[in-house]
Structure formats: structure tokens, C-alpha cells
């Protein structure tokens with residue numbers, strides 16, 4: 608079924624400068640300078656393959672606008688915002704923990720959060736059925752008072768608060784399939800019963816000691832936070848099983864009016880910053896499940912906001928599979944790695960993975976009912 612799928616990109620996202628590093632470790636006297644893992648290339652190549660595959664022409668272009676300081680302050684503290692602005696006016700700095708940035712990244716981060724906000728606006732206005740905001744810098748690690756894990760502002764947190772303040776939306780589900788824990792989203796909405804936050808991530812990876820299964824919310828928010836910390840090496844059946852057995856029942860019980868996906872591709876089998884085995888076929892299937900849920904509960908209000916993903920070779924094909932499913936368009940390009948990665952060993956569900964999913968199933972049955 609063909610759908611009106613929004614797409615958003617801005618060249619300025621590619622100009623956000625994370626400097627030189629070895630993967631993420633800053634270069635110095637003992638580390639030779641190299642390209643930072645969070646660089647423009649993976650995102651550029653995702654957009655490029657969409658253009659070459661002919662899918663871009665069929666999407667609805669959504670334009671980003673920068674968020675205002677007042678919009679940022681719905682989620683972040685005044686001191687944190689002031690610090691980012693000050694460093695950005697000069698030569699840049701670090702937003703807190705492993706989040707280096709250069710001159711002008713305040714403005715770019717405002718445009719990144721504003722990209723996700725613009726996609727929410729388009730979905731609410733009905734000009735799109737669903738949409739993908741290919742934004743940068745990413746957002747899901749950013750906490751109210753500290754930037755972490757390459758994230759400056761919480762793009763999704765700001766967008767959820769925008770939707771609640773301006774569009775009369777009260778219940779939102781955030782599903783995070785990035786390989787790292789969505790700690791920022793968790794912290795922002797930890798005591799909020801009206802935002803269901805579900806993060807599927809590699810067990811105790813980044814941030815360290817974060818994303819445990821017993822972190823289920825606090826106060827009024829108890830039950831509205833689900834972590835599924837899958838063991839390293841999890842592949843097809845663990846991921847699809849999590850979506851069918853945990854995400855789907857949790858959302859059906861919670862009944863969100865809008866669904867936002869924190870869309871990282873660093874769970875992919877070729878990612879240098881993750882140890883999972885997700886393939887484009889699996890991202891495709893997870894997208895199908897999310898579309899079914901969005902159709903059922905939100906009238907199609909499904910927004911994806913780009914997060915991590917560091918394999919320049921493979922991210923484009925994972926993203927293309929997601930875009931094909933969102934739009935219902937089959938493009939002219941197939942994932943060239945598909946045959947090898949899908950036929951490799953280890954994609955079945957193992958007992959130690961099933962144990963985690965079983966525990967998460969009980970959490971899904973206990974989310975605040977809508």
C-alpha cells in the first residue's frame with residue numbers, strides 16, 4: 608500500500624563537526640588522529656542511496672526549522688543550554704560526556720531538534736502518513752543537564768513536549784531500536800505515565816550501567832519505562848521476537864496517540880560500535896510491525912528520528928529498507944549484502960536471549976493502560 612511518507616534532511620546537519628578521534632576516543636599523544644565514528648558520511652550515504660534508488664522523488668519533502676530556546680527549555684536546564692551556546696559561539700567544546708562539537712553546533716542542534724518537530728507537525732496536519740527525519744546530531748542520549756554519547760539536545764524529548772503543548776496529544780510512545788540505551792528519553796520521562804518509553808539495546812553497553820530491565824519508571828511513571836537489554840550477538844529472532852512479544856502488546860495496552868521511533872542502525876551486523884546482528888531484512892520487519900501498530904492506534908502518526916549507525920557501507924541499505932516499508936514503494940536497489948548476512952549463522956533465538964524477552968513480556972503486561 609502506497610503511503611504519503613515525509614522525508615527531512617538538511618545539508619547543515621552534515622556540517623556539525625565532531626573533530627578527530629579513534630572511533631569515539633579523542634586523539635592525542637597516544638591515539639593517532641582519525642575520523643570520528645559519528646561523522647556525516649553514514650547519513651549522507653543513506654540519503655544518496657535513496658536518491659539513486661529513485662525513492663526520494665516519491666516522498667513528501669518536509670523542511671526543518673530551528674527550535675527556539677523556550678522549546679529546548681521544556682526538556683533541558685537553563686545552565687546546560689547557556690553552556691552549549693557559549694561554547695558554540697567560540698571554537699566549540701564538549702557537551703558533557705563524549706560529545707565533542709565545533710563552532711556553530713548550537714544552531715545545527717536546534718535545526719536537528721526542529722527537524723523532528725517539523726515531522727511531528729506534518730504528521731498532525733495530515734500532510735504525511737508517516738515520516739523520517741534524517742537529523743544530526745542525534746538526540747537519545749542527551750539528558751536535561753548534560754550532553755552524552757554524541758547527543759546535544761533531546762530531539763525526541765523536545766518533539767514530544769511540542770506535540771503535547773501544541774497539538775492536544777497526551778499519550779506518546781517512544782520506541783528506541785538504536786543499539787545503545789535511550790537513557791536521555793528514559794530520564795526525561797521517567798516519572799511521566801503518559802509517555803511510554805521502550806528501549807531495545809545491547810545489555811550494559813553505553814551508557815555504562817544504564818538500561819537495566821528493572822528500571823521501570825518512578826512515581827506516577829512506574830510501568831511506563833521498559834528496557835529490553837538483549838545480550839551481545841542478538842539477531843533476527845531476538846529482535847523480531849521483542850517487537851512481537853513486548854513492543855506490540857505494550858503499545859496495544861498503552862494506546863498512544865502518536866509513536867516516535869529513535870531510529871539507530873548501530874544494531875546492524877557490520878556496526879563498529881555495537882555487537883548485534885541486525886540486517887536490513889530485520890529493520891524491514893520491525894518497520895512493518897510498527898506500521899501496523901501505528902495504523903491501529905494513531906491513525907498512522909508514526910515518526911522516525913535518526914539516531915546512531917556507524918557502518919558507512921551498510922547503514923544506507925538498512926535505512927532504504929525502512930523507507931521502502933514506510934512508503935510502500937519498492938525501489939530499484941536491493942541490499943547487496945542481504946544474501947550473505949541473512950544466511951549467516953546465529954540468527955535464531957537462543958535461551959539466554961529468550962530469558963530477557965520473557966522478563967520484558969511481564970513488563971509489557973503492566974504498562975499503564977490507555
Ligand SMILES: [Zn+2]
Pocket residue numbers: 785786787871873914915916
Ligand atoms: Zn547508538
